[in-house]
Amino acid sequence: MMMTSSPRRPLVPLVRVLSLLAAGLTALLTLFLIGYILLQGLPHLSWELVSTSPSYISQRVGILPDLLNTLYITLTTLLFVLPLGVGAAVYLTEYASSRRLAGAIEYAAEALAGIPSIIYGLVGMLLFSNTLGTSLMAGALTLVIMNLPTIMRNTQESLKTVPQSYREGAFGLGAGKWRVIRTVVLPNCLEGVVTGCILSVGRILGESAALLFTAGFAHTANDFFTALSSPGATLTVALYVYAKEQGEFGAAFAIAAILMLLALAINLLATLSAKFFQRRNAS
Amino acid sequence: MKHTAKRSEQVIHALFFLLGMVAVACVILITVYLVFSGLPAILQIGPGPFLTGKVWASTAAQPQYGILPFILSSLAGTAGAILLGLPVGFLTALYLAKLAPPRIRALLGQAVSVLAGIPSVVYGLVGMMVLVPAVRSLFGVPDGAGLLSAIIVLAIMILPSIVKMTVTALNAVPQEYEAASLALGATAEETWVRVTIPAARSGIAAAVVLGVGRAIGESMAVMMVAGNAPNLPDSLFQSVRFLTTAVASEMSYSSGLQQQALFSIALVLFLFIMLLNALLNFILKGENKL
Missing domain, CATH: 1.10.3720.10 (MetI-like)
Structure with a gap:
C-alpha cells in the first residue's frame, strides 16, 4: 500500500499542526466557558440569593428552594436507582445463565442510555406525574430510569474484576450463593458503585428537559417530605426559567456559576476516587 | 434446615432476576407508552400530511400539523x-x-x-x-x-x-x-x-x-x-x-x-x-x- 501510493505527500506532516490546533481550540473553549461563567456569575452570587426564596412583593430573587429541590431530587434518585442498578448488575454477572437474556438486558440498558431526556420527560409525565401529580417524586422516578444504565454498567465493570477464585473459595467453604454475593462479591464492587454514583450525580445536577414536565417550576422552600409531594424547580430548571422566560440574567448567571462549580467539583471527585481505588487495588 | 436455605436462595435468585429485568421493562414501557400516545394523532392527521406537511400551525383556527x-x-x-x-x-x-x-x-x-x-x-x-x-x-x-x-x-x-x-x-x-x-x-x-x-x-x-x-x-x-x-x-x-x-x-x-x-x-x-x-x-x- 505504501509503495504504490504517490510520493510522500507534504499534507501528511500537516496532521501534526492541525491536531495541535484542534487541541488548542478545545482547551481554549473549555477555559473560556469556565472563565466566562464564573466571571459573570460569581458577582451575582450573594448570601441573600442563596438563603432566600423569591418574592414578588419585595421583588427579590432567591434560589434557596432550587438548591434544596436539587439536593432532594438527587438524594431520592440515588436512593432508588442504587439498589436497582446494583441488583441488575449482580444478576447479570452472578446469576444470568442464559446469554440471550443477558444480551437482552444489556441491549435494553444501552437503549435507555441513548434515549433523549425530553422523551424521558414525556414518558415521566405520563407515567408518574399523571399518577403522583407534578412533584419532585415524579421527577426523581423519571431520573431513576435515566440513570439506571450508568449505575448498572459501572457496577458490572467492577464486578467483572472480582477474581473467580474468590467466589470458588467461598463456595468451597460451603457458603450459599447469596452469602457469597453478600460477603465476597458486593464488598468488592465498591469502586464501580462509587464511580457510578459520581457520574449519576453529575447527570442529575445537569438534567433539565426531563424535569420540566415532571417536577415543575415552583419555587417554594419545603422540608424533604413535603417537597417530594409538591412541584419544585431544580437549579437547571430555575436557570432556564430565569434566562428564557423572565429575563433575570443575574440570577441565571449566578445559578450557572454554581452549576459550573459543581461540575468542576464532580470532575475532581471522579479523578480523586479513581486515584484512590487505583492505589488501593495496587497495594 | 437445608430445605429452608434452598428456598431462601430461590427467593433471592428470583429477586435479582426481577431487578435485572427492570431495564428491559423500562424500555418496553417507554416504547408502549410512546406508541400508544403517539399513534392516534398520526392516524387522525394521516401519516402523509403529518410527516411531509410543511406547515405547523397548531393553535390556528384551522390547525395544521406538518x-x-x-x-x-x-x-x-x-x-x-x-x-x-x-x-x-x-x-x-x-x-x-x-x-x-x-x-x-x-x-x-x-x-x-x-x-x-x-x-x-x-x-x-x-x-x-x-x-x-x-x-x-x-x-x-x-x-x-x-x-x-x-x-x-x-x-x-x-x-x-x-x-x-x-x-x-x-x-x-x-x-x-x-x-x-x-x-x-x-x-x-x-x-x-x-x-x-x-x-x-x-x-x-x-x-x-x-x-x-x-x-x-x-x-x-x-x-x-x-x-x-x-x-x-x-x-x-x-x-x-x-x-x-x-x-x-x-x-x-x-x-x-x-x-x-x-x-x-x-x-x-x-x-x-x-x-x-x-x-x-x-x-x-x-x-x-x-
Whole structure:
C-alpha cells in the first residue's frame, strides 16, 4: 500500500499542526466557558440569593428552594436507582445463565442510555406525574430510569474484576450463593458503585428537559417530605426559567456559576476516587 | 434446615432476576407508552400530511400539523454540528492519543471531562448571551437566534463524546501495527494516517453515531438559541424548531389533538434514536468480529 501510493505527500506532516490546533481550540473553549461563567456569575452570587426564596412583593430573587429541590431530587434518585442498578448488575454477572437474556438486558440498558431526556420527560409525565401529580417524586422516578444504565454498567465493570477464585473459595467453604454475593462479591464492587454514583450525580445536577414536565417550576422552600409531594424547580430548571422566560440574567448567571462549580467539583471527585481505588487495588 | 436455605436462595435468585429485568421493562414501557400516545394523532392527521406537511400551525383556527420543518431542522442542525464538531473532536483525539506529552494529556483530558459535565442549560445560557449577539453583529442579521447558533452550540456539546470515543478507539489499535509500519520506514505521521486511523475506523464511526444521537436528542440548549419558530431550515440564520424543541415548547399548555401530535413528534424522534442505537450496536458488533 505504501509503495504504490504517490510520493510522500507534504499534507501528511500537516496532521501534526492541525491536531495541535484542534487541541488548542478545545482547551481554549473549555477555559473560556469556565472563565466566562464564573466571571459573570460569581458577582451575582450573594448570601441573600442563596438563603432566600423569591418574592414578588419585595421583588427579590432567591434560589434557596432550587438548591434544596436539587439536593432532594438527587438524594431520592440515588436512593432508588442504587439498589436497582446494583441488583441488575449482580444478576447479570452472578446469576444470568442464559446469554440471550443477558444480551437482552444489556441491549435494553444501552437503549435507555441513548434515549433523549425530553422523551424521558414525556414518558415521566405520563407515567408518574399523571399518577403522583407534578412533584419532585415524579421527577426523581423519571431520573431513576435515566440513570439506571450508568449505575448498572459501572457496577458490572467492577464486578467483572472480582477474581473467580474468590467466589470458588467461598463456595468451597460451603457458603450459599447469596452469602457469597453478600460477603465476597458486593464488598468488592465498591469502586464501580462509587464511580457510578459520581457520574449519576453529575447527570442529575445537569438534567433539565426531563424535569420540566415532571417536577415543575415552583419555587417554594419545603422540608424533604413535603417537597417530594409538591412541584419544585431544580437549579437547571430555575436557570432556564430565569434566562428564557423572565429575563433575570443575574440570577441565571449566578445559578450557572454554581452549576459550573459543581461540575468542576464532580470532575475532581471522579479523578480523586479513581486515584484512590487505583492505589488501593495496587497495594 | 437445608430445605429452608434452598428456598431462601430461590427467593433471592428470583429477586435479582426481577431487578435485572427492570431495564428491559423500562424500555418496553417507554416504547408502549410512546406508541400508544403517539399513534392516534398520526392516524387522525394521516401519516402523509403529518410527516411531509410543511406547515405547523397548531393553535390556528384551522390547525395544521406538518412536522417536516422539525424533521429537516433536526437533520440540518445535527449534520452541521457533526460537520463542525467531528474534525475538531477527531484531531483533538489524535493529539491526545499520539502527540500530547503526559502532563498536557492529563490536563486536556480533564478539560474534555469538564466540557462533558457542563449542563445543557448552561450551554444554552452562554449561547444566548455570547453566540447569538455575535452571530447577529458578525453576519448583520436582525436576529442571531437560529440554525447557525444551534449548530455551533451542538458542535461544542458533542465534542467531548467524540473526543473520548475516538481516543479509546485509537488507543485500542494494537501496538504491533504501528511498530510494523514504522519498521518499514514510514514516518510517525504516515503511520497514524495510513495505519492507526484506518484500523480504528469502526470506533471512530461509533463516535460519529454517538455524536449524532446526542445532537438530535438535545433540547434545552437548542431551545435557548435556535429561535424556536416552526420554519423550514432554508437558511443558516432561519429561526428554527427541532423535533425535541417542538415537543418541549408547546407541552405545558397543549391539550387534545395538539398534545397528541406532540406525542407523535416524540414517537418520530424515538424511532430516529432507536435506529441510531441499532446502527451503533451493528458497528461495535462488527468490530468485535474482526
